Amino acid sequence: MPSLKEIKGRINSISSTLAITSAMKMVAAAKLQKAQMAIQNMLPYERRLHSMLIDLMGAVNMSAPASEEGSARLVSLSNQPDHTESEGAYSLMAQREVRKVAIVAFASNSSLCGAFNSNVIREATAVINEYRASGLGDADITVYSVGRKMAEAMKKLGFPSPADFTKMSDSPSYDAASALAQELLDGFVSGRFDKVELVYNHYKSTSSQPTIRQTYLPLSLADATADLQAGKIADSASESDTNRGAEPVGAPVVRQGSPTTEDLIVEPSKEELIATLLPKVVRLRVFTTLLDSTAAEQAARTVAMQLATDNGNDLLQELTLEYNKGRQQKITSEILDLVGGSMQ
Incomplete structure (x- = not known):
């Protein structure tokens, strides 16, 4: 049985740790609220851009360049505004045999956030092992x-x-995310990558941050259209609860009763509008994913510090009770010694 001095030292140590965990929980909660506002303000804009792009691509019947018609429909994404379309033209929907792949994995710089890092690292490792099993070195x-x-x-x-x-x-x-997105775009267009995937933790709620794996490049109009027809995409504007997370980033939104592209007059042309929207969407998607991962990190850290604080309080109560029992036993023993000595 530990001595009263040892128990008292543990009580003081736990009390100091509780002060740290409580402060970290408050800081994480403040950062989470800021991250929530950032992602909730960004998602409707990003989703609407994505939805407009899908509608326009569907209107001009853009498909993978593997088809004869698709091979002629290339989209200009040049960094230089004075470049001609032929100089910077390429397709981001080209479905190629996957011989080289790029994986963008998002985690945090620090720990003390529960299983946030271990989950996404495990998922990224599983993706790597999957490609290794398929024959890639x-x-x-x-x-x-x-x-x-x-x-x-x-x-x-x-x-x-x-x-x-x-x-x-x-x-x-956004500048750093845009630079990373541009590097991925250049790598995909030059043939350095045949596929680009994103692996991150999605902020679904304060207590839930599931790991998400998404294909970033090539863009797939068929997958997005299938999600729309299956009703998997909901309008983020209808989510009134601030504690609820949005759907994984990169998912388009369709509003009920919105006009179709056939009802709209697009100038100068749908193809030129696609060439303008496409680079915005692909760059913004990396930034929105980064915001989503940051919100998930702060939510995980808030929950972890809350659990640590609760466990510390429980342990502190047990040690205090043990200390009081030991102290009472010591006092009783001293009284008995005094009584026994006086009777001799």
Whole structure:
């Protein structure tokens, strides 16, 4: 049985730890509220852009360039505004045999957020093993690690990140996300990547952050249309509860009663409008994914610190009770010694 001094020391240590966990919970809750506002303000804009793009692509009957008609429908995404369409023209819907793949995995820079990092690292590892099983070598798989924890885990597996993206996890920035998206676009267009996937934790609610795996490139009009027909996409504007998360980013939205592209007059042309919307959508998707992952991280950290605080309070009550029992037993023993000595 530990002495009263040892129990008292444990009580003081736990009390100090509770002060830290309570402060971290308050900080995480404040950051979560800020992240919630950012993702909720961004998602309707991103979804509507995606929905408009799908409607326009469907109106001009754009399909994968594997078809004869699709091979002629290329979209210009040049960084330089003075480039001609022929110089920067390419298709982001080209379905190719997957021989080289890029995986963008999002995690955090710090721990103390429950299973947030371990879940997404496990999913990213499973994706890598899946491609290994399909016949791809390690040299054919490129992992862009966003967050220090992901970078460390992937480096141990033999997949160091091509660049340092740790700052993106702490301070989400559209400029940094746009630069990463442009690198992925250039790699896909040049043939360096045949497929690009995103792996991240989606903020569904404060207590739920499921791991999501999405195909970033090539763009698939068929998959998005299937989701729309199946009714899987809901309008984010109808979600009034701020504690509820949105659907995974990159999912388009269809509003009931909205006019179809056949009812609209598009100038100068639908093709030129697609060429303008497409780079915005693909770049914005990386940024929205980053915001979604940040919100999920803060939610996981809030829950983890709340659980740590509750467990600490329970342990503190047990130790206090044990200390009081030991102290009472010691006092009783001293009284008995005094009474026994006086009777001799």
